Amino acid sequence: MRGADQQQSGMFSYKDHPLRAIRAMVDAALRESSWRFDAIYASNGRLSIAPEKLLRALLLQVLYTVRSERLLMEELDYNFLFRWFVGLNIDDPVWDVTVFTKNRERLLVADVARGFFNALIRRAPEGCSRTSTSRSTAP
Numbered sequence: 001m002r003g004a005d006q007q008q009s010g011m012f013s014y015k016d017h018p019l020r021a022i023r024a025m026v027d028a029a030l031r032e033s034s035w036r037f038d039a040i041y042a043s044n045g046r047l048s049i050a051p052e053k054l055l056r057a058l059l060l061q062v063l064y065t066v067r068s069e070r071l072l073m074e075e076l077d078y079n080f081l082f083r084w085f086v087g088l089n090i091d092d093p094v095w096d097v098t099v100f101t102k103n104r105e106r107l108l109v110a111d112v113a114r115g116f117f118n119a120l121i122r123r124a125p126e127g128c129s130r131t132s133t134s135r136s137t138a139p
Helices: 020-042 053-062 069-078 079-085 097-109 112-136
Strands: none
Touching: 020 053, 020 079, 020 112, 053 069, 053 079, 053 097, 053 112, 069 079, 069 097, 097 112
16 A cells, blocks of 8 residues: 655755755656556555655665665664655654665556656756756845
8 A cells, every 4th residue: 555655844944955956846746656656556455655755765865876775774764854855754763675675666667766757857957947046046
């Protein structure tokens, strides 16, 4: 069963961090890809890791060149920036690496990750121009 992408971001304040613009693009791409998630998850059973959180974590792994999923889980355990980006609350437990890997495989086999990253790439020029415009007008 598909886990919920519930987030409580009031504890985190990263208003000037470059990941904020990326997170906005990611969230838009995830909304666009939501129908893909519904197609691969059962409507009943045990809750899985929310696919949105999985994909955000995978993107962080690429952006920060984290060399293994085990190290990614370690980063998520203590790095508040990573927790904010993925959508984990401060006291949420970090996933077991084998559970993370199994859920990741589901997204890769169903070609959901490719659809998400393609949607993200389509949005990148729009997000980059918005970010550079806002920076150029700042005092």
